[in-house]
Amino acid sequence: MSLSPARGVGIALGTLAILAVGVYAPAMLLGPLPDVEIRTAPSQPALPETTPVALLDAGASAVALVADDGQAELVATSGDEGAAPIGGAAKLVTVLATLDALPIEEGERGPAIRIGPEDYTDYLRYSAEGSRALAVSPGETWSQRDVVRAVLLASSNNHADTLARWAFGNLDNYVTEANAWLEEQGFETLRVADATGLSGDNVGSAAELTRLAALTLAQPTLGPLLSGDGASTTTDRRVPDVVAHLGGEGIRSISRSYTDQALLSFVFTSELDGETSRRMVGAMTGVDSYETLDPAVLAAVEGMRAASTPIEVIAQGASYGEAVAAWGDRADLVAVAGRTDAAWGAVPESASVEVTPFATAPAGREVGSVTVRIGDRDLSSVLELDEPISDPGPLWRLLNPGVIVGAFLAD
Known part of the structure; x- marks a missing residue:
């Protein structure tokens, strides 16, 4: 008994469908997720103002x-x-x-x-x-x-x-x-x-x-x-x-x-x-004179004493950015510990954030660090997530094959 052309096409399509379901679904459900996007906070915690030590211009x-x-x-x-x-x-x-x-x-x-x-x-x-x-x-x-x-x-x-x-x-x-x-x-x-x-x-x-x-x-x-x-x-x-x-x-x-x-x-x-x-x-x-020297010396000493007062350079619990997943989850990157130091007249620079790439992580996971340079010194604190970045689930995976395949190729 021979197959009709229509029946042959049907069997071929059915076979392809079974194969597609058998391969596509596992690939999407088990494939790697893309790393979260790290966005530095557009307005980081305000850095304290410091006053340079005042010195004479003359001499x-x-x-x-x-x-x-x-x-x-x-x-x-x-x-x-x-x-x-x-x-x-x-x-x-x-x-x-x-x-x-x-x-x-x-x-x-x-x-x-x-x-x-x-x-x-x-x-x-x-x-x-x-x-x-x-x-x-x-x-x-x-x-x-x-x-x-x-x-x-x-x-x-x-x-x-x-x-x-x-x-x-x-x-x-x-x-x-x-x-x-x-x-x-x-x-x-x-x-x-x-x-x-x-x-x-x-x-x-x-x-x-x-x-x-x-x-x-x-x-x-x-x-x-x-x-x-x-x-x-x-x-x-x-x-x-x-x-x-x-x-x-x-x-x-x-x-x-x-x-x-x-x-x-x-x-x-x-x-x-x-x-x-x-x-x-x-x-x-x-x-040129003690009338100039004495006030200048006293001002320099007073300026150094003021510059020796510790200032908060990194604020504990402050957000220094956010992690955003392709499926909508987001979490703030918060400093685990505060850091203080004497400015000695230097102005703290903008915070620098470094994060180890990840796709999912529970709340409280240490994911990177924040560093602020002040003068010739670097102050750093560990960053952790304030919210979890969870797996998006099977439905999102099945409906976003391009993202999963892209993550697979990148991995």
């Missing part, structure tokens, strides 16, 4: 934080950022370079330094010029620690020369060795031409002076002298603290001088109150 100024390792972390600068005369701040190089070559053991006074004719002549010359000088007499001896105290606290020019000659043989050798020390420490603009700072060829940037200040505070002999932990004893010579200035405002002067080339040069430090106490250092050079 050169810089402020920095003292890090745990004793290094200066620059916060703000203003004015001339190149090398300019630094005045008496050059004496900080004198004591640091000397103590690096000939350190004083903790609790010791160091070797005795005999005052010779050249040292006495220096005292007479500087006194006649009206430059800072501390009295010495030929033949007397000073301990190394006392000479260092005279250079650091009294800003004594004759003691700076005495210390440099004693440590390096003569002043020319000192200049060579001190500049080599500065290069070893990574200073690019700081260079010295003498031990006193009276020459206009002692130059550096305000930013690098903050580094020099941080090194001074970290030095085992100098730090205690400036903090008061190195109190004078009955065996110490009397050395006046002539660099002290604005002490009643919580400011410790590290160097204070006036020269024709550098004008007023002021290097200082202050403790910043906050959740965790931090220390700042600052430097200002090329300032």
Whole structure:
């Protein structure tokens, strides 16, 4: 018995239909779903406003934080950022370079330094010029620690020369060795031409002076002298603290001088109150008067204290975007934890969202992270879904073959 053409076509179509149902339905029901679309929130949580630390436009100024390792972390600068005369701040190089070559053991006074004719002549010359000088007499001896105290606290020019000659043989050798020390420490603009700072060829940037200040505070002999932990004893010579200035405002002067080339040069430090106490250092050079300098220093310190107050950079529970599925499900991407940090004058940047691709996930699933950069620091929090993204079910799958096939090909 032969089949009619019509019956043959019917059987063929029926066979194709059975095959289509047998293949199509499982493919659609078991095929992969497309990943959700991630949409960054058009209006992310408002970032707090921060105020940059105010500094003088005239001359050169810089402020920095003292890090745990004793290094200066620059916060703000203003004015001339190149090398300019630094005045008496050059004496900080004198004591640091000397103590690096000939350190004083903790609790010791160091070797005795005999005052010779050249040292006495220096005292007479500087006194006649009206430059800072501390009295010495030929033949007397000073301990190394006392000479260092005279250079650091009294800003004594004759003691700076005495210390440099004693440590390096003569002043020319000192200049060579001190500049080599500065290069070893990574200073690019700081260079010295003498031990006193009276020459206009002692130059550096305000930013690098903050580094020099941080090194001074970290030095085992100098730090205690400036903090008061190195109190004078009955065996110490009397050395006046002539660099002290604005002490009643919580400011410790590290160097204070006036020269024709550098004008007023002021290097200082202050403790910043906050959740965790931090220390700042600052430097200002090329300032024409104390009427200009003092308000500027106080404003810089106050600005640093304000900048040290932690601000909320990432808000816990805030939405930083949404996940949207092709079948209509959606969920917010919310921050699991809040993040706060001190701005230090920096402005938080817009949030950056990263999400690992997924198609379905329950509510509370950690799916990515949000990061906000503030200054040179990145703050991050995990992101989770506030609602589930569920499987759309068989009917949607069967009615959207193009989406399923596209997901299959992409997978």
